Amino acid sequence: MLERILVNGLVTSGTYAVLAVGFSLIFGVAKIFNMAHTALYMITAFLIFVGTNQLGFPYALSAVVSVGATIGFGLICYALLFDRVKVHQTAVMIISLAVAMLGQEILLLTLSGHYRGIAPFVTGSIDILGVAVLYQHLFTVLGCLATLFGLWALLTKTNLGKAIRAVAQDSETANLMGINVSRVCLITMGISAGLAAVAAVVAAPLEPLHPGMWMLPLTMILAAVVLGGLGSIKGSVFGAIILGFAETIVVTAVPGGSFLRGAVSLAAMVLVLIARPEGLFGVVFEEERL
Amino acid sequence: MYLEVNGITVLYDRAMVLNDVSFHVDKGELVSLVGPNGAGKSTLLRALAGLIRWEKDTLKGTTLGKITLEGSVLFGGEEMMRLPSHDIAKRGLILCPERGRPFREMTVLENLEAGAYLVKDKGVVKETIDRVYGLFPVLDKRRGQVSGTLSGGERTMLSIARALMSQARFLLIDEPSVGLAPLVKEDLFSRINQVHGMGITILLSEQDIGFAFDLATRNYVMSRGKVIAEGRADDLLADELIRKTYLGL
Numbered sequence: 001m002l003e004r005i006l007v008n009g010l011v012t013s014g015t016y017a018v019l020a021v022g023f024s025l026i027f028g029v030a031k032i033f034n035m036a037h038t039a040l041y042m043i044t045a046f047l048i049f050v051g052t053n054q055l056g057f058p059y060a061l062s063a064v065v066s067v068g069a070t071i072g073f074g075l076i077c078y079a080l081l082f083d084r085v086k087v088h089q090t091a092v093m094i095i096s097l098a099v100a101m102l103g104q105e106i107l108l109l110t111l112s113g114h115y116r117g118i119a120p121f122v123t124g125s126i127d128i129l130g131v132a133v134l135y136q137h138l139f140t141v142l143g144c145l146a147t148l149f150g151l152w153a154l155l156t157k158t159n160l161g162k163a164i165r166a167v168a169q170d171s172e173t174a175n176l177m178g179i180n181v182s183r184v185c186l187i188t189m190g191i192s193a194g195l196a197a198v199a200a201v202v203a204a205p206l207e208p209l210h211p212g213m214w215m216l217p218l219t220m221i222l223a224a225v226v227l228g229g230l231g232s233i234k235g236s237v238f239g240a241i242i243l244g245f246a247e248t249i250v251v252t253a254v255p256g257g258s259f260l261r262g263a264v265s266l267a268a269m270v271l272v273l274i275a276r277p278e279g280l281f282g283v284v285f286e287e288e289r290l
Numbered sequence: 291m292y293l294e295v296n297g298i299t300v301l302y303d304r305a306m307v308l309n310d311v312s313f314h315v316d317k318g319e320l321v322s323l324v325g326p327n328g329a330g331k332s333t334l335l336r337a338l339a340g341l342i343r344w345e346k347d348t349l350k351g352t353t354l355g356k357i358t359l360e361g362s363v364l365f366g367g368e369e370m371m372r373l374p375s376h377d378i379a380k381r382g383l384i385l386c387p388e389r390g391r392p393f394r395e396m397t398v399l400e401n402l403e404a405g406a407y408l409v410k411d412k413g414v415v416k417e418t419i420d421r422v423y424g425l426f427p428v429l430d431k432r433r434g435q436v437s438g439t440l441s442g443g444e445r446t447m448l449s450i451a452r453a454l455m456s457q458a459r460f461l462l463i464d465e466p467s468v469g470l471a472p473l474v475k476e477d478l479f480s481r482i483n484q485v486h487g488m489g490i491t492i493l494l495s496e497q498d499i500g501f502a503f504d505l506a507t508r509n510y511v512m513s514r515g516k517v518i519a520e521g522r523a524d525d526l527l528a529d530e531l532i533r534k535t536y537l538g539l
Contacts, residue, residue, distance in 0.1 A: 087352050159407060162396075166404045169393040175344055176387070178379035178408040178456055 003131040005245070005252050011137050013244020014144030015203040020221040020228070020236035021151060022195030028168040028231040030185040032082050033093045038214040038221065039100035040193050044070045044200035045209055046107055049118050059121050067197040074193025078186060100214055107211040116209040136205055143202030147195065148237065154191075155233070164188055168231070216262055220247070223265035227272050229282025238280060243268055291364075292317040292491055293338075293383075293460065298361035300333055300342055300515075303353070307333045309515040311361070315460075315493055320486045322502035323495040325512035325536065331495035332388060334512070335462045338363055338493075339385035340375030365460070380408055382459035388468065390445030392452070394438030398429050401437050401448055405455030415455070422451040425484060443474035450485060460491045467498045479505060499537050503527070511536050 023037045044066045051062025077099055085091040120136040127133075155161035166174040167184045174181055207213065221236075224243050228235025247264045251257045272279060293315040300308040308330045315321045323331050336342050342359050349355030363370040365383050373381075392401050402422065406415045423430035426447045432440065437448060446466050453461055466482065467475045475498070482505060486492050496502035503509060503523035511519040511532060519532050526532055 085351075087349055087355070159403075162400060162404045163407055165396060165400075166393050166407075169395055170391055171348075172341060172344065173387060173391045173393070174404075175341065175375040176339060176379055176385050177405050177452070178376045179404075180374075180376045181344075 001252060005248055007131070007133055007137055008252065009245040009248040010141045011203070011206065012248050013241040014141050015199050016217065016220050016224055016244045017237045017240035018144050018147050018195055018199040018202075019217055020224040020240040021148065021233050022192040022199075023221050024225055024228075024231060024233055024236040025151075025164075025195070026189055026192035027225075028233070029164055029188040030078075030082075030086065031089065031092075032078075032086065032189070033089060033096070034082070034192070035093055035096040035218065036077065036099040036103070037096075037192070037196055038218040039103045040070050040074055040196035041200045041217060042107070042209075042211070042214040043073065043103055044197040045118070045204040045207065045213070046111065048200065048204055049116055049209055050111075052118055053116070059119075063201045067194060067201060070197035070200075071190050071193045074196075075186065075190055078189040082189075083182075083185070100218075104211045104214065111211070113211055118205045118209065120205045140202045140206065143198070147198050147202075151191075151195070151233075160184075160187065219262055219269075220244075220265045223269040223272075225279075226269050227279055229279030232279070232281040235279055235281030291315070292319075292366065293493070294362075294364040295338070296362040296364075298334065298337055298363070299358065300330075300337055300360075301358035303356045307515055308337065311512075311515070311517050313510050313517055313520065315491060318489065318491055319508060320482075320492045320494065320506050322506035322509045323493065323512060324497070324499055324502050324509060326538070327497065328514075329512040330515040331512055332464050335385055335464050335493070335495055337361075338370070338378075338462055339383065340370065340373060340378040341385070343371070344375045379456060382457060383462070384453040384456060384458040384460070385462040386446070386449040386453050386464060386466070388464040389442065390440075390447075390449035392437035392440065392445055392448050394436070396437060397434050398437050398440070398448060399433045401452055402429075402455050405452035408456050414457075418455055418457070422454050425454075426451050426481060441474075442469050443471075443478055446470070446478060447481065450482070454485070454490075458490060460493070461485070463492060463494045465495055465497065467496060467501050475501060 019038060019041060023034060026032050026034055047066035047069055048062045051057045051066060052059055081095050081099065082092055085095060121139055122135040125132045125134045126138065155165060163179045163184050166177060166179060167181050171181050220243060224239035225236050227242060228239030243265050246268065247261055250260050250264050254260065291314045295314065296312050298308050298311045311334060323334065325331055333342065337359065342357060346355055346357040346359060361371065365381060370378050393404060396404065402419055406418065409415050428444055429448060429451055432444065440448060450461065450463065466478055470478065479501060482492065494502065494506065509521060509523060509526060510517050511526065513536050518536065519526060
């Protein structure tokens with residue numbers, strides 16, 4: 001059982017981590033609380049499904065096209081909706097939630113509410129230290145790790161990454177460095193949508209697809225982000241790992257535990273908000289205005 | 291004239307912060323802008339850097355965004371009021387905000403690199419980093435330190451260094467000496483003088499009259515959103531009315 005917890009825990013927490021950093025990134029930079037983040041994940045998953053199962057394209061091609069389409073959709077949502085009401089954070093939350101529900105209803109109308117599945121990207125399994133690990137699991141974990149590493153390299157090593165971090169920390173001062181803040185926000189939205197899409201590419205074959213599949217991951221990443229500290233990328237990763245494993249342990253070890261999946265994250269969120277509202281890595285910002 | 295400001299007026303909702311302000315700065319000058327708290331010095335510098343316009347655009351649709359901004363700012367013969375703030379920075383007119391405002395979670399070196407955002411040539415970036423380390427050795431010592439943990443004087447120096455990284459030709463320095471110990475002030479004073487010596491034009495807002503008058507070649511006195519006097523330090527100090535009413539000496 002221990003090895004199953006380890007493998008499944010890594011798969012779950014890796015996916016949540018990629019989703020959570022994307023959510024955290026756009027919140028930190030553009031102050032957009034994007035409730036539609038996991039809906040982007042769902043849209044990619046369904047696009048891949050349509051590509052592989054209905055149109056008969058190979059997985060890789062469907063994946064690339066779906067990621068591109070999702071990024072495009074995310075950018076359109078940002079430019080047409082979020083950006084216009086950015087100053088009003090509640091409006092951003094409501095509008096993004098509406099986008100998510102709209103996506104759900106459109107999928108329900110076009111593809112019906114049946115559970116669907118995507119065939120694994122790679123079949124078969126490999127023996128690692130006496131444990132049979134599915135190639136698909138390996139693909140998911142390595143894909144998540146590579147994505148997180150890529151994001152870290154982008155944020156710390158490139159000029160664009162420094163601009164993104166500068167805007168996240170002090171958007172007004174970033175202007176003075178010649179950084180085009182609205183363009184950086186738009187690019188960040190693209191990256192954030194791309195991260196949600198990549199999470200779907202690596203994890204969708206493990207998930208039953210249905211138009212309500214955005215809700216559970218949304219509560220999970222909200223909890224992970226609260227646990228790690230709102231706006232902290234590092235915190236989101238650790239929050240996702242902790243919750244991913246907590247969820248896996250409950251599902252695997254507790255009889256009938258799969259019904260408690262969502263309860264783990266919500267309980268964790270409530271506990272954190274009571275005990276340490278700023279989260280594990282959160283910074284309490286003292287206001288230092290003029 | 292290098293910088294020519296004509297009739298800048300700023301209203302936050304119905305509160306007038308700047309009332310028809312006009313002045314000019316020639317190339318190579320170090321001009322100070324003195325006056326009491328609330329005179330509008332910071333707002334003026336922020337307007338020149340395009341931040342008032344940015345604030346207005348960003349807060350559009352809220353009560354805080356009801357900002358009126360009028361007037362003309364010619365820098366090197368080009369109108370700045372129509373440009374977004376990041377394009378103004380591109381022209382080499384750069385604001386060092388009050389208290390430095392470093393990017394707090396980045397290290398000193400990362401702050402400098404962020405300052406060099408506009409410079410595409412890696413060689414030039416390296417060269418400029420060495421130059422600002424020469425000018426501010428304390429930043430070299432703290433290069434790996436997270437800038438949120440710097441002292442007040444170091445933050446101010448970092449903001450000047452960061453501005454120099456983007457190849458600034460004209461620095462707007464907002465209240466550099468605020469909250470600094472006398473010895474730190476002395477040190478900063480000589481560093482600003484050095485920066486000026488490098489051929490960079492400086493407009494400096496300051497509440498410490500002694501600091502400003504010793505440093506500047508020419509001064510403007512501001513009060514209640516207006517420029518009410520202009521001149522060399524001696525002339526201003528000789529004027530009984532200005533000395534008593536506005537400088538509090």
